[in-house]
Amino acid sequence: MGNRKKVVEVRNLYKSFGDLDVLKGVDLDLFREENLVILGRSGTGKSVLIKIMVGLLLQDSGRMEVLGKEISKLGVRELNEMRLKIGFSFQNSALYDSMTVRENMEFPLVRNYKNLTKKEIALRIEELLDAVGLPQTINQMPSELSGGQKKRIGVARTLVLNPEIMLYDEPTAGLDPITCVDINNLINEVRERYKTSSIVITHDLACAKQTGDRMAVLLDGQFGALGTFEEVFPHAEDQRIKSFYDYNFINS
Amino acid sequence: MAGQSGTRKHVFSKKIDAFFKGLADAWNFFKRFFQEVFVPPYEFKEVIHQCYRIGVESLPLISLTGFIVGIVFTNQSRPSLSEFGATSWLPSLIAIAIVRAMGPLVTALIAAGKVGSGIGAEIASMKVTEQIDAMEVSATNPYKFLVVSRVLATTFMIPVLVMYTDFVALMGAFINVNANELVSISTFFAQVFSSVTFLDVFASIIKSVFFGFTIGMVGCYKGYNSSKGTEGVGKAANAAVVISMFLIFIEELLSLQIINLFRIK
Numbered sequence: 001m002g003n004r005k006k007v008v009e010v011r012n013l014y015k016s017f018g019d020l021d022v023l024k025g026v027d028l029d030l031f032r033e034e035n036l037v038i039l040g041r042s043g044t045g046k047s048v049l050i051k052i053m054v055g056l057l058l059q060d061s062g063r064m065e066v067l068g069k070e071i072s073k074l075g076v077r078e079l080n081e082m083r084l085k086i087g088f089s090f091q092n093s094a095l096y097d098s099m100t101v102r103e104n105m106e107f108p109l110v111r112n113y114k115n116l117t118k119k120e121i122a123l124r125i126e127e128l129l130d131a132v133g134l135p136q137t138i139n140q141m142p143s144e145l146s147g148g149q150k151k152r153i154g155v156a157r158t159l160v161l162n163p164e165i166m167l168y169d170e171p172t173a174g175l176d177p178i179t180c181v182d183i184n185n186l187i188n189e190v191r192e193r194y195k196t197s198s199i200v201i202t203h204d205l206a207c208a209k210q211t212g213d214r215m216a217v218l219l220d221g222q223f224g225a226l227g228t229f230e231e232v233f234p235h236a237e238d239q240r241i242k243s244f245y246d247y248n249f250i251n252s
Numbered sequence: 253m254a255g256q257s258g259t260r261k262h263v264f265s266k267k268i269d270a271f272f273k274g275l276a277d278a279w280n281f282f283k284r285f286f287q288e289v290f291v292p293p294y295e296f297k298e299v300i301h302q303c304y305r306i307g308v309e310s311l312p313l314i315s316l317t318g319f320i321v322g323i324v325f326t327n328q329s330r331p332s333l334s335e336f337g338a339t340s341w342l343p344s345l346i347a348i349a350i351v352r353a354m355g356p357l358v359t360a361l362i363a364a365g366k367v368g369s370g371i372g373a374e375i376a377s378m379k380v381t382e383q384i385d386a387m388e389v390s391a392t393n394p395y396k397f398l399v400v401s402r403v404l405a406t407t408f409m410i411p412v413l414v415m416y417t418d419f420v421a422l423m424g425a426f427i428n429v430n431a432n433e434l435v436s437i438s439t440f441f442a443q444v445f446s447s448v449t450f451l452d453v454f455a456s457i458i459k460s461v462f463f464g465f466t467i468g469m470v471g472c473y474k475g476y477n478s479s480k481g482t483e484g485v486g487k488a489a490n491a492a493v494v495i496s497m498f499l500i501f502i503e504e505l506l507s508l509q510i511i512n513l514f515r516i517k
Contacts (some may be wrong), residue, residue: 081391083390092382094376094469095383111391111392112390112391
Protein backbone atom coordinates (compact mmCIF):
# COMPACT_ATOMS: atom_id res chain seq x y z
CA MET A 1 0.00 0.00 0.00
CA GLY A 2 3.09 2.22 -0.28
CA ASN A 3 2.86 5.53 1.52
CA ARG A 4 -0.92 5.60 1.82
CA LYS A 5 -2.18 6.71 5.17
CA LYS A 6 -3.63 4.14 7.54
CA VAL A 7 -7.12 4.95 8.77
CA VAL A 8 -7.59 1.77 10.82
CA GLU A 9 -4.89 -0.17 12.60
CA VAL A 10 -5.73 -3.37 14.49
CA ARG A 11 -3.07 -5.14 16.49
CA ASN A 12 -3.20 -8.39 18.44
CA LEU A 13 -6.95 -8.07 19.06
CA TYR A 14 -8.71 -10.63 21.22
CA LYS A 15 -12.42 -11.02 21.86
CA SER A 16 -14.37 -13.82 23.44
CA PHE A 17 -17.98 -14.41 24.48
CA GLY A 18 -18.17 -16.61 27.55
CA ASP A 19 -16.15 -19.70 26.76
CA LEU A 20 -16.06 -18.98 23.05
CA ASP A 21 -12.90 -17.28 21.81
CA VAL A 22 -13.83 -15.47 18.60
CA LEU A 23 -10.91 -13.23 17.74
CA LYS A 24 -7.48 -14.58 18.68
CA GLY A 25 -4.87 -11.96 17.99
CA VAL A 26 -6.12 -10.20 14.87
CA ASP A 27 -3.83 -7.77 12.99
CA LEU A 28 -5.23 -5.57 10.22
CA ASP A 29 -4.66 -2.25 8.43
CA LEU A 30 -7.11 -0.25 6.36
CA PHE A 31 -5.68 2.48 4.13
CA ARG A 32 -7.30 5.71 2.97
CA GLU A 33 -9.77 5.28 0.09
CA GLU A 34 -9.23 1.54 0.08
CA ASN A 35 -11.97 -1.07 -0.10
CA LEU A 36 -10.94 -3.97 2.12
CA VAL A 37 -13.08 -7.09 2.07
CA ILE A 38 -13.15 -9.37 5.10
CA LEU A 39 -14.28 -12.87 4.26
CA GLY A 40 -14.94 -15.85 6.42
CA ARG A 41 -17.51 -18.42 7.36
CA SER A 42 -20.44 -17.55 9.61
CA GLY A 43 -19.48 -17.13 13.25
CA THR A 44 -15.81 -16.41 12.61
CA GLY A 45 -16.04 -12.93 14.15
CA LYS A 46 -16.16 -10.71 11.05
CA SER A 47 -19.04 -8.59 12.37
CA VAL A 48 -17.53 -8.61 15.87
CA LEU A 49 -14.41 -6.97 14.47
CA ILE A 50 -16.26 -4.04 12.90
CA LYS A 51 -18.53 -3.69 15.93
CA ILE A 52 -15.39 -3.19 18.04
CA MET A 53 -14.35 -0.56 15.48
CA VAL A 54 -17.41 1.58 16.27
CA GLY A 55 -17.40 0.88 20.00
CA LEU A 56 -20.50 -1.33 20.02
CA LEU A 57 -18.34 -4.06 21.55
CA LEU A 58 -15.19 -3.81 23.61
CA GLN A 59 -12.17 -5.98 22.91
CA ASP A 60 -10.73 -8.14 25.69
CA SER A 61 -7.23 -7.06 24.78
CA GLY A 62 -5.21 -5.67 21.89
CA ARG A 63 -5.34 -2.37 20.05
CA MET A 64 -8.04 -0.95 17.75
CA GLU A 65 -7.00 2.43 16.38
CA VAL A 66 -9.35 4.33 14.09
CA LEU A 67 -8.19 7.59 12.52
CA GLY A 68 -5.30 7.62 14.96
CA LYS A 69 -7.36 7.12 18.12
CA GLU A 70 -7.65 4.02 20.29
CA ILE A 71 -11.37 3.31 20.38
CA SER A 72 -11.46 1.58 23.77
CA LYS A 73 -9.87 4.62 25.44
CA LEU A 74 -12.35 7.19 24.13
CA GLY A 75 -14.89 8.78 26.47
CA VAL A 76 -18.57 8.98 25.49
CA ARG A 77 -18.25 12.36 23.78
CA GLU A 78 -15.05 11.47 21.90
CA LEU A 79 -16.53 8.14 20.87
CA ASN A 80 -19.61 9.87 19.47
CA GLU A 81 -17.40 12.33 17.59
CA MET A 82 -15.52 9.36 16.17
CA ARG A 83 -18.78 7.61 15.24
CA LEU A 84 -19.73 10.57 13.08
CA LYS A 85 -16.70 9.72 10.95
CA ILE A 86 -17.65 6.04 10.61
CA GLY A 87 -20.67 4.91 8.64
CA PHE A 88 -22.05 1.49 9.57
CA SER A 89 -24.34 -0.27 7.12
CA PHE A 90 -26.07 -3.12 8.95
CA GLN A 91 -26.76 -6.58 7.59
CA ASN A 92 -30.51 -6.12 7.87
CA SER A 93 -30.31 -2.40 7.08
CA ALA A 94 -31.62 -1.59 10.60
CA LEU A 95 -33.96 1.10 9.31
CA TYR A 96 -36.18 2.51 12.07
CA ASP A 97 -39.42 0.84 11.14
CA SER A 98 -41.67 3.39 12.82
CA MET A 99 -40.24 6.20 10.68
CA THR A 100 -40.45 7.08 7.00
CA VAL A 101 -37.32 7.08 4.83
CA ARG A 102 -37.09 10.87 5.27
CA GLU A 103 -37.35 10.58 9.07
CA ASN A 104 -34.79 7.76 9.08
CA MET A 105 -32.30 10.00 7.33
CA GLU A 106 -33.18 13.09 9.36
CA PHE A 107 -32.74 11.23 12.63
CA PRO A 108 -28.93 11.27 12.89
CA LEU A 109 -28.66 14.61 11.11
CA VAL A 110 -30.90 16.71 13.36
CA ARG A 111 -29.34 15.24 16.49
CA ASN A 112 -25.75 15.79 15.48
CA TYR A 113 -25.85 18.98 13.40
CA LYS A 114 -28.21 21.29 15.22
CA ASN A 115 -27.17 24.36 13.23
CA LEU A 116 -28.51 22.96 9.95
CA THR A 117 -31.67 24.56 8.62
CA LYS A 118 -34.68 22.48 7.56
CA LYS A 119 -33.91 23.37 3.95
CA GLU A 120 -30.29 22.23 4.22
CA ILE A 121 -31.42 18.95 5.79
CA ALA A 122 -34.01 18.40 3.06
CA LEU A 123 -31.43 19.11 0.35
CA ARG A 124 -28.90 16.73 1.89
CA ILE A 125 -31.48 13.95 2.09
CA GLU A 126 -32.65 14.49 -1.47
CA GLU A 127 -29.06 14.52 -2.74
CA LEU A 128 -28.28 11.21 -1.03
CA LEU A 129 -31.49 9.54 -2.12
CA ASP A 130 -30.60 10.59 -5.68
CA ALA A 131 -27.12 9.16 -5.18
CA VAL A 132 -28.54 5.75 -4.21
CA GLY A 133 -31.16 5.97 -6.95
CA LEU A 134 -34.25 6.01 -4.73
CA PRO A 135 -35.62 9.57 -4.60
CA GLN A 136 -39.19 8.30 -4.96
CA THR A 137 -39.08 6.41 -1.64
CA ILE A 138 -38.68 9.51 0.53
CA ASN A 139 -42.11 9.27 2.16
CA GLN A 140 -42.34 5.48 2.25
CA MET A 141 -42.11 3.33 5.34
CA PRO A 142 -39.34 0.68 5.54
CA SER A 143 -41.98 -2.07 5.41
CA GLU A 144 -42.92 -0.85 1.92
CA LEU A 145 -39.37 -1.27 0.56
CA SER A 146 -37.72 -4.31 -1.02
CA GLY A 147 -34.58 -5.86 0.50
CA GLY A 148 -32.31 -4.12 -2.02
CA GLN A 149 -34.03 -0.77 -1.48
CA LYS A 150 -33.62 -1.13 2.28
CA LYS A 151 -29.89 -1.75 1.83
CA ARG A 152 -29.55 1.34 -0.35
CA ILE A 153 -31.49 3.51 2.09
CA GLY A 154 -29.37 2.08 4.91
CA VAL A 155 -26.23 3.17 3.03
CA ALA A 156 -27.75 6.60 2.31
CA ARG A 157 -28.58 7.02 6.00
CA THR A 158 -24.99 6.36 6.99
CA LEU A 159 -23.71 8.73 4.29
CA VAL A 160 -25.87 11.53 5.62
CA LEU A 161 -23.25 12.16 8.32
CA ASN A 162 -20.46 12.40 5.71
CA PRO A 163 -18.28 9.58 7.11
CA GLU A 164 -14.64 9.00 6.25
CA ILE A 165 -14.88 5.25 6.78
CA MET A 166 -17.71 2.98 5.68
CA LEU A 167 -18.33 -0.41 7.26
CA TYR A 168 -20.63 -2.73 5.33
CA ASP A 169 -21.89 -5.77 7.23
CA GLU A 170 -22.97 -8.45 4.72
CA PRO A 171 -24.22 -5.94 2.14
CA THR A 172 -25.47 -8.58 -0.30
CA ALA A 173 -26.88 -11.13 2.15
CA GLY A 174 -30.33 -12.32 1.19
CA LEU A 175 -30.46 -10.44 -2.13
CA ASP A 176 -30.94 -11.77 -5.65
CA PRO A 177 -27.84 -11.81 -7.92
CA ILE A 178 -28.86 -8.75 -9.95
CA THR A 179 -29.55 -6.65 -6.85
CA CYS A 180 -26.21 -7.90 -5.44
CA VAL A 181 -24.43 -6.42 -8.47
CA ASP A 182 -26.31 -3.14 -7.93
CA ILE A 183 -25.23 -3.04 -4.29
CA ASN A 184 -21.63 -3.85 -5.24
CA ASN A 185 -21.69 -0.99 -7.76
CA LEU A 186 -23.11 1.29 -5.08
CA ILE A 187 -20.24 0.40 -2.71
CA ASN A 188 -17.74 1.32 -5.43
CA GLU A 189 -19.65 4.52 -6.30
CA VAL A 190 -19.67 5.58 -2.66
CA ARG A 191 -15.90 5.22 -2.50
CA GLU A 192 -15.42 7.18 -5.75
CA ARG A 193 -17.89 9.92 -4.94
CA TYR A 194 -17.37 10.44 -1.20
CA LYS A 195 -13.70 9.36 -1.01
CA THR A 196 -14.40 6.90 1.79
CA SER A 197 -12.27 4.01 3.02
CA SER A 198 -14.37 0.88 3.41
CA ILE A 199 -14.45 -2.49 5.06
CA VAL A 200 -16.88 -4.92 3.48
CA ILE A 201 -17.83 -7.98 5.51
CA THR A 202 -19.11 -10.76 3.34
CA HIS A 203 -18.95 -14.42 2.48
CA ASP A 204 -19.99 -13.70 -1.09
CA LEU A 205 -16.88 -13.99 -3.28
CA ALA A 206 -18.57 -12.27 -6.23
CA CYS A 207 -19.17 -9.25 -4.01
CA ALA A 208 -15.60 -9.46 -2.73
CA LYS A 209 -14.14 -9.62 -6.21
CA GLN A 210 -16.22 -6.73 -7.48
CA THR A 211 -15.71 -4.37 -4.56
CA GLY A 212 -12.42 -5.23 -2.87
CA ASP A 213 -8.95 -3.85 -3.45
CA ARG A 214 -7.68 -6.33 -0.89
CA MET A 215 -9.14 -9.44 0.70
CA ALA A 216 -8.61 -10.69 4.23
CA VAL A 217 -9.82 -14.16 5.11
CA LEU A 218 -10.69 -14.76 8.76
CA LEU A 219 -9.99 -18.33 9.84
CA ASP A 220 -10.17 -19.57 13.42
CA GLY A 221 -9.99 -16.09 14.91
CA GLN A 222 -7.04 -14.88 12.86
CA PHE A 223 -6.47 -13.69 9.31
CA GLY A 224 -5.32 -16.68 7.29
CA ALA A 225 -4.65 -14.76 4.09
CA LEU A 226 -4.35 -11.12 3.08
CA GLY A 227 -3.84 -9.68 -0.39
CA THR A 228 -5.56 -8.97 -3.68
CA PHE A 229 -8.22 -11.38 -4.90
CA GLU A 230 -5.76 -12.96 -7.33
CA GLU A 231 -3.16 -13.37 -4.60
CA VAL A 232 -5.53 -14.92 -2.09
CA PHE A 233 -7.95 -17.15 -3.95
CA PRO A 234 -7.42 -18.90 -7.28
CA HIS A 235 -4.30 -20.76 -6.21
CA ALA A 236 -4.83 -20.88 -2.46
CA GLU A 237 -2.88 -23.65 -0.72
CA ASP A 238 -4.85 -23.51 2.53
CA GLN A 239 -7.63 -26.06 2.13
CA ARG A 240 -10.15 -23.89 4.03
CA ILE A 241 -9.60 -20.94 1.66
CA LYS A 242 -9.60 -23.22 -1.35
CA SER A 243 -12.91 -24.81 -0.37
CA PHE A 244 -14.37 -21.34 0.21
CA TYR A 245 -13.37 -20.38 -3.34
CA ASP A 246 -14.50 -23.66 -4.87
CA TYR A 247 -17.89 -23.46 -3.21
CA ASN A 248 -18.52 -19.91 -4.41
CA PHE A 249 -17.26 -20.19 -7.98
CA ILE A 250 -17.52 -23.82 -8.91
CA ASN A 251 -20.18 -25.55 -6.84
CA SER A 252 -22.72 -22.76 -7.05
CA MET B 253 -6.25 -12.11 29.29
CA ALA B 254 -9.89 -13.08 29.00
CA GLY B 255 -9.62 -13.72 25.32
CA GLN B 256 -7.04 -16.43 25.77
CA SER B 257 -8.47 -18.23 28.75
CA GLY B 258 -10.22 -21.51 28.21
CA THR B 259 -12.91 -22.03 30.86
CA ARG B 260 -14.70 -19.47 33.07
CA LYS B 261 -15.24 -19.96 36.78
CA HIS B 262 -18.41 -18.87 38.54
CA VAL B 263 -18.52 -17.24 41.97
CA PHE B 264 -21.50 -19.34 43.13
CA SER B 265 -23.10 -21.24 40.28
CA LYS B 266 -24.01 -20.22 36.75
CA LYS B 267 -27.66 -19.53 37.69
CA ILE B 268 -26.96 -17.64 40.91
CA ASP B 269 -24.28 -15.55 39.21
CA ALA B 270 -26.70 -14.78 36.39
CA PHE B 271 -29.36 -13.75 38.91
CA PHE B 272 -27.06 -11.29 40.68
CA LYS B 273 -25.77 -10.01 37.36
CA GLY B 274 -29.39 -9.43 36.31
CA LEU B 275 -30.02 -7.47 39.52
CA ALA B 276 -26.91 -5.37 38.96
CA ASP B 277 -27.93 -4.72 35.34
CA ALA B 278 -31.44 -3.70 36.43
CA TRP B 279 -30.02 -1.33 39.06
CA ASN B 280 -27.64 0.25 36.54
CA PHE B 281 -30.48 0.62 34.04
CA PHE B 282 -32.66 2.28 36.69
CA LYS B 283 -29.82 4.54 37.86
CA ARG B 284 -29.03 5.59 34.30
CA PHE B 285 -32.52 7.04 33.92
CA PHE B 286 -31.83 9.63 36.63
CA GLN B 287 -28.41 10.34 35.16
CA GLU B 288 -29.86 11.00 31.72
CA VAL B 289 -33.25 12.60 32.37
CA PHE B 290 -31.99 16.02 33.47
CA VAL B 291 -29.13 16.28 30.99
CA PRO B 292 -29.64 17.80 27.51
CA PRO B 293 -30.37 17.10 24.70
CA TYR B 294 -34.03 16.60 25.59
CA GLU B 295 -36.27 14.52 23.35
CA PHE B 296 -39.43 16.64 23.89
CA LYS B 297 -40.96 15.67 20.58
CA GLU B 298 -40.59 11.96 21.31
CA VAL B 299 -41.99 12.41 24.84
CA ILE B 300 -45.08 14.13 23.41
CA HIS B 301 -45.41 11.43 20.75
CA GLN B 302 -45.21 8.69 23.40
CA CYS B 303 -47.68 10.52 25.66
CA TYR B 304 -50.11 10.56 22.76
CA ARG B 305 -49.57 6.85 22.04
CA ILE B 306 -49.83 5.81 25.68
CA GLY B 307 -52.63 8.17 26.61
CA VAL B 308 -54.93 8.56 23.64
CA GLU B 309 -54.54 5.06 22.26
CA SER B 310 -55.36 3.54 25.66
CA LEU B 311 -58.59 5.52 26.02
CA PRO B 312 -61.04 3.07 24.41
CA LEU B 313 -59.90 0.14 26.57
CA ILE B 314 -59.65 2.25 29.74
CA SER B 315 -63.09 3.78 29.09
CA LEU B 316 -64.76 0.44 28.62
CA THR B 317 -63.07 -1.14 31.63
CA GLY B 318 -63.64 1.83 33.92
CA PHE B 319 -67.31 2.08 32.96
CA ILE B 320 -67.90 -1.64 33.49
CA VAL B 321 -66.03 -1.61 36.82
CA GLY B 322 -68.29 1.23 37.99
CA ILE B 323 -71.47 -0.59 37.03
CA VAL B 324 -70.41 -4.01 38.32
CA PHE B 325 -69.03 -2.71 41.62
CA THR B 326 -72.21 -0.77 42.28
CA ASN B 327 -74.36 -3.76 41.46
CA GLN B 328 -72.33 -6.10 43.66
CA SER B 329 -72.28 -3.67 46.60
CA ARG B 330 -76.00 -2.95 46.62
CA PRO B 331 -77.26 -6.22 48.24
CA SER B 332 -74.87 -5.89 51.20
CA LEU B 333 -75.84 -2.28 51.83
CA SER B 334 -79.55 -2.90 51.36
CA GLU B 335 -79.46 -5.51 54.15
CA PHE B 336 -78.77 -2.60 56.51
CA GLY B 337 -81.07 -0.22 54.65
CA ALA B 338 -78.00 1.76 53.66
CA THR B 339 -78.25 1.91 49.87
CA SER B 340 -78.11 5.70 50.15
CA TRP B 341 -74.44 5.25 51.04
CA LEU B 342 -73.70 3.65 47.67
CA PRO B 343 -72.23 6.82 46.06
CA SER B 344 -69.90 7.32 49.06
CA LEU B 345 -68.80 3.70 49.15
CA ILE B 346 -68.18 3.56 45.41
CA ALA B 347 -66.37 6.90 45.30
CA ILE B 348 -63.99 5.91 48.09
CA ALA B 349 -63.33 2.48 46.61
CA ILE B 350 -62.74 3.83 43.12
CA VAL B 351 -60.60 6.83 44.01
CA ARG B 352 -58.52 5.12 46.68
CA ALA B 353 -57.89 1.74 45.11
CA MET B 354 -59.81 0.53 42.11
CA GLY B 355 -59.17 3.42 39.73
CA PRO B 356 -55.37 3.42 40.11
CA LEU B 357 -55.11 -0.36 40.29
CA VAL B 358 -57.37 -1.16 37.34
CA THR B 359 -55.75 1.53 35.18
CA ALA B 360 -52.24 0.43 36.10
CA LEU B 361 -52.96 -3.24 35.45
CA ILE B 362 -54.54 -2.51 32.09
CA ALA B 363 -51.69 -0.18 31.18
CA ALA B 364 -49.18 -2.85 32.23
CA GLY B 365 -50.89 -5.23 29.82
CA LYS B 366 -51.35 -2.84 26.94
CA VAL B 367 -48.61 -0.23 27.26
CA GLY B 368 -45.96 -2.26 29.14
CA SER B 369 -46.10 -5.19 26.74
CA GLY B 370 -46.11 -2.79 23.77
CA ILE B 371 -43.00 -1.01 25.01
CA GLY B 372 -41.25 -4.30 25.82
CA ALA B 373 -42.03 -5.80 22.41
CA GLU B 374 -41.20 -2.64 20.46
CA ILE B 375 -37.82 -2.08 22.07
CA ALA B 376 -36.97 -5.79 21.97
CA SER B 377 -37.74 -5.93 18.26
CA MET B 378 -35.59 -2.83 17.72
CA LYS B 379 -32.80 -4.59 19.57
CA VAL B 380 -33.17 -7.79 17.55
CA THR B 381 -33.15 -5.90 14.24
CA GLU B 382 -30.11 -3.84 15.31
CA GLN B 383 -32.05 -0.56 15.24
CA ILE B 384 -30.72 0.31 18.70
CA ASP B 385 -27.17 -0.35 17.50
CA ALA B 386 -27.90 1.82 14.45
CA MET B 387 -28.85 4.71 16.74
CA GLU B 388 -25.73 4.18 18.79
CA VAL B 389 -23.37 4.20 15.79
CA SER B 390 -24.97 7.37 14.47
CA ALA B 391 -23.83 9.10 17.68
CA THR B 392 -27.35 9.24 19.09
CA ASN B 393 -28.10 8.12 22.62
CA PRO B 394 -30.70 5.32 22.23
CA TYR B 395 -31.32 5.20 25.97
CA LYS B 396 -32.39 8.82 25.97
CA PHE B 397 -34.49 8.53 22.83
CA LEU B 398 -36.18 5.23 23.63
CA VAL B 399 -36.10 4.74 27.39
CA VAL B 400 -36.19 8.21 28.95
CA SER B 401 -38.97 9.36 26.63
CA ARG B 402 -41.14 6.30 27.26
CA VAL B 403 -40.63 6.25 31.02
CA LEU B 404 -41.46 9.97 31.23
CA ALA B 405 -44.53 9.43 29.08
CA THR B 406 -45.88 6.59 31.24
CA THR B 407 -45.06 8.54 34.41
CA PHE B 408 -47.04 11.56 33.14
CA MET B 409 -49.88 9.73 31.47
CA ILE B 410 -50.83 6.99 33.95
CA PRO B 411 -52.00 9.55 36.58
CA VAL B 412 -54.02 11.31 33.87
CA LEU B 413 -55.54 7.99 32.81
CA VAL B 414 -56.28 7.16 36.45
CA MET B 415 -58.26 10.39 36.89
CA TYR B 416 -60.09 9.65 33.66
CA THR B 417 -60.84 6.07 34.82
CA ASP B 418 -62.14 7.42 38.14
CA PHE B 419 -64.49 9.72 36.26
CA VAL B 420 -65.71 7.05 33.83
CA ALA B 421 -66.18 4.48 36.63
CA LEU B 422 -68.17 7.02 38.65
CA MET B 423 -70.32 7.72 35.60
CA GLY B 424 -70.96 3.98 35.27
CA ALA B 425 -71.83 3.83 38.95
CA PHE B 426 -74.12 6.85 38.59
CA ILE B 427 -76.03 5.25 35.71
CA ASN B 428 -76.58 2.15 37.82
CA VAL B 429 -77.56 4.12 40.95
CA ASN B 430 -79.80 6.41 38.92
CA ALA B 431 -81.59 3.47 37.32
CA ASN B 432 -82.20 1.73 40.66
CA GLU B 433 -82.42 4.45 43.31
CA LEU B 434 -83.54 7.38 41.11
CA VAL B 435 -80.71 9.57 42.43
CA SER B 436 -79.98 12.71 40.36
CA ILE B 437 -76.50 13.43 39.04
CA SER B 438 -76.07 16.47 41.31
CA THR B 439 -77.02 14.47 44.43
CA PHE B 440 -74.78 11.60 43.36
CA PHE B 441 -71.73 13.77 42.80
CA ALA B 442 -72.41 15.93 45.88
CA GLN B 443 -72.19 12.75 47.95
CA VAL B 444 -69.11 11.60 46.01
CA PHE B 445 -67.24 14.85 46.66
CA SER B 446 -68.26 15.00 50.32
CA SER B 447 -66.83 11.49 50.90
CA VAL B 448 -63.58 11.81 49.00
CA THR B 449 -60.84 13.73 50.81
CA PHE B 450 -57.85 15.62 49.46
CA LEU B 451 -55.59 12.88 50.84
CA ASP B 452 -57.51 10.26 48.83
CA VAL B 453 -57.02 12.13 45.56
CA PHE B 454 -53.43 13.16 46.30
CA ALA B 455 -52.40 9.64 47.35
CA SER B 456 -54.11 8.21 44.28
CA ILE B 457 -52.15 10.52 41.97
CA ILE B 458 -48.83 9.93 43.72
CA LYS B 459 -49.12 6.17 43.58
CA SER B 460 -50.20 6.41 39.93
CA VAL B 461 -46.96 8.25 39.22
CA PHE B 462 -45.06 5.30 40.71
CA PHE B 463 -47.21 2.82 38.79
CA GLY B 464 -46.52 4.71 35.55
CA PHE B 465 -42.80 4.85 36.23
CA THR B 466 -42.76 1.12 36.98
CA ILE B 467 -44.65 0.21 33.80
CA GLY B 468 -42.34 2.31 31.63
CA MET B 469 -39.14 1.26 33.34
CA VAL B 470 -39.90 -2.47 33.38
CA GLY B 471 -41.11 -2.47 29.76
CA CYS B 472 -38.00 -0.63 28.60
CA TYR B 473 -35.63 -2.76 30.68
CA LYS B 474 -37.03 -6.05 29.44
CA GLY B 475 -37.02 -4.80 25.83
CA TYR B 476 -33.56 -3.28 26.00
CA ASN B 477 -32.07 -6.43 27.51
CA SER B 478 -33.95 -8.99 25.48
CA SER B 479 -32.01 -11.90 24.07
CA LYS B 480 -31.57 -12.12 20.35
CA GLY B 481 -34.25 -13.57 18.13
CA THR B 482 -37.97 -13.30 17.73
CA GLU B 483 -38.49 -15.54 20.75
CA GLY B 484 -36.79 -12.84 22.81
CA VAL B 485 -39.37 -10.27 21.66
CA GLY B 486 -42.26 -12.39 22.96
CA LYS B 487 -40.43 -13.13 26.20
CA ALA B 488 -39.65 -9.44 26.74
CA ALA B 489 -43.30 -8.45 26.22
CA ASN B 490 -44.50 -11.19 28.54
CA ALA B 491 -41.94 -10.45 31.26
CA ALA B 492 -42.74 -6.73 31.05
CA VAL B 493 -46.39 -7.45 31.90
CA VAL B 494 -45.76 -10.04 34.61
CA ILE B 495 -43.06 -8.07 36.43
CA SER B 496 -44.94 -4.77 36.14
CA MET B 497 -48.10 -6.32 37.60
CA PHE B 498 -46.14 -7.93 40.42
CA LEU B 499 -44.44 -4.62 41.27
CA ILE B 500 -47.72 -2.69 41.02
CA PHE B 501 -49.32 -4.92 43.65
CA ILE B 502 -46.28 -4.55 45.92
CA GLU B 503 -46.41 -0.76 45.46
CA GLU B 504 -50.15 -0.76 46.19
CA LEU B 505 -49.53 -2.62 49.42
CA LEU B 506 -46.73 -0.27 50.45
CA SER B 507 -48.70 2.84 49.54
CA LEU B 508 -51.63 1.57 51.64
CA GLN B 509 -49.34 1.29 54.68
CA ILE B 510 -47.86 4.73 54.12
CA ILE B 511 -51.22 6.46 53.51
CA ASN B 512 -52.69 4.82 56.60
CA LEU B 513 -49.98 6.49 58.68
CA PHE B 514 -51.32 9.86 57.52
CA ARG B 515 -54.94 8.87 58.13
CA ILE B 516 -54.30 7.90 61.75
CA LYS B 517 -52.76 11.31 62.35
